[in-house]
Amino acid sequence: MAKTFNPIMALPEIGAAQIELLEKLSNASGVSGDETAVRRIVREALSGIADELTTDVMGNLIAVKKAKTENAPRVMIAAHMDEVGFMLNHKESDGIFRFATVGGIDPRALAGKAVRIGKNGVPGVIGACPIHLSPRGELENILTLNSLRIDVSPEVSEVEVGEYAVFATQFKRLGEISLLGKAFDNRIGVATLIELVKNAPENVELIAAFTVQEEVGLRGAKAVAYRMNPDAAFVIDCTPANDQPAYDGSENVAYKSKLDEGPAIYVMDGRTLYDRRLVRYFSDLGDSYGIRYQYRQPQPGGTDAGPIHLTKEGIPTLSLSVPGRYAHTAAMVIRIADWQGYYRLLAVALRHFSLDLISGERE
């Protein structure tokens, strides 16, 4: 029997100011290991708002918003700040660099893209051989990292081996209902977590963990979870939506998540078997509030929940994601309405949270 909740009516919303915040976050460079620019935006947004604001030795930024009630539950919400990107690893000639990918990037989506390098965002491009000079049959092969270079032009000498680079994509609105940008995985989570701290309820101690190095092995969250040891954790992220129609029009049954179906609740992924009590908590809330949600198809892939739920004695953890198309490429597409539902669901999940939910035995 599903539990119903009496809706709290006054809830924060995603509007123009939040979209502007996402724009700033999406355009910022924050490859795993080099999250400083993103951390700076978060710190700026939350200084004077959070009760505690700490950067740990790995670079995780932890913002705490204290409860106004006694013995309040300590709930951690984790959003990773880092994105996939590149590192220059060899200078080949004037302005020409070999590079490696940081995190999982399909090399088939690299050629022909503009990039920005280092703290100053030095512009560069990833070119390809002119089709006129390509040997016969060459178009059947993948342009591997081994054959691609970042070119900053022979004129520019300030770029060095070891610097990070990101796609140069600039955030934009797509029509009325969608947004396009790089790194929505997971700046959408970062923007949402900033808003949750700004509008934190009184009944919980909110530990907002802006984590690092998620894309290279869920590493920052491991340290944060140990240090903060919360009663429960929600991991908020962006999950792939492979929801397009199949080429021949047949039913697409392996979509992972779908745009327009609302935030995706995780039941199982490659790293975590989720706590059923929290899964049900979120879906009951969605039903009570009329927030459209979906279950993320149990498929490989993982979130920061992987290390978090195994911390110390184990921490009850749930992941919730905005469905996003084309993760780990130059440009992602998300729906504003999915983001609104995600934010609303998290806002009510904090407001209704009590330790009773997780005090008994796990099912």
Next chain:
Amino acid sequence: MEEKFNLKETLKKTISEAGVSGHEKPARDAIRDIWAPYVDRFEFSPLGNLYGIKEGERKNPDAPKRKIALAVHMDGIGMVVERISGEMLYFAPIGGFDPRILPGQEVIVHSAGGPIPGVIAQLASHLTSKPFIDRPVPLSDLVIDTGLGAAGVREKIQPGDVVSYANLPVEMGKDHVAGHSLDNRASVAAVTHCLRELRRMRHEFDVIAVGTVQEEVAYYSDTLINDLRPDIAIAIDVTFASGPGADDYRTRPLGSGPSIGFGANIHPALAKRLCDLCEEIDMPFTKDPLPNMSGTDAVAIQTAVGGVMTGVVSIPLRYMHTPVEVITMKDVRRVGRLMAEFISRLSEELFSSLKWEDEIDGENV
């Protein structure tokens, strides 16, 4: 009186406009505005060519009125919507390019109601016509996502809508520019520079700055010859600069100056004159051996209306037919200046000296 002119800014402006072959109007409008201060009048051809005419001053009014055309194609490669599946647009290419550059590429769909932004996507392997794992996804399996939702797409987009690249110009250092359609808007900028140089030079020949169309799909420039009847026509285009992916004997460095075409497509006396002129004015240049056809508008120009004295001059460019073509403004200015220097020296006497080695004046008389 003139407001501050910046050649690089005009180039950035022209590559920020769409000009997909057969649909050149946005580019043509921008180019016309840029050329307007430097020409006496414009004409337009039914096919879409732009003719900016700057009249010469003949020393001897009885001498024949001569014309030189500088032909630069305004069009660039692009795509066209072929079919619609839910929210996704399948598309076909316009012009030749390597489809491996497409996934993740931002585009503009030119719908009846106006431009619609979108992005080219490579779908998961179970959604393509067959699984493409460890091989490129062919163009026929790539899609454009406009984020409009299936209903929005149905309402706003039709098969047949033209698609252009949307990526913005990238400035690298002071003098390098990367972007789409630098093939051939870089040459448009060279002609702009030439027209500006000519303001402080005398020239006897009428100069016709020609923006041509549909070069990326065919060679239709014989129509411009039919319209204009020039005595000399020089096609200005881009050629392969050395760089990652293409570094062999067919390439020359960025910044190496004009590349002067040689081959069947080009009158040897004109090519030689251009090389000699580079020496005279101390301008670096390279020779561009074009053993068969030049792959430029010169292909159609040369044989039009009884044959025209034709030349090809090119700007070195990296990553041709990708959205991140790279040029240096130094080469653009040099090509423009070379054209101006050539035009200012053109006289009836010089023109009649541009002959085949064994050609005899008044043969058969």
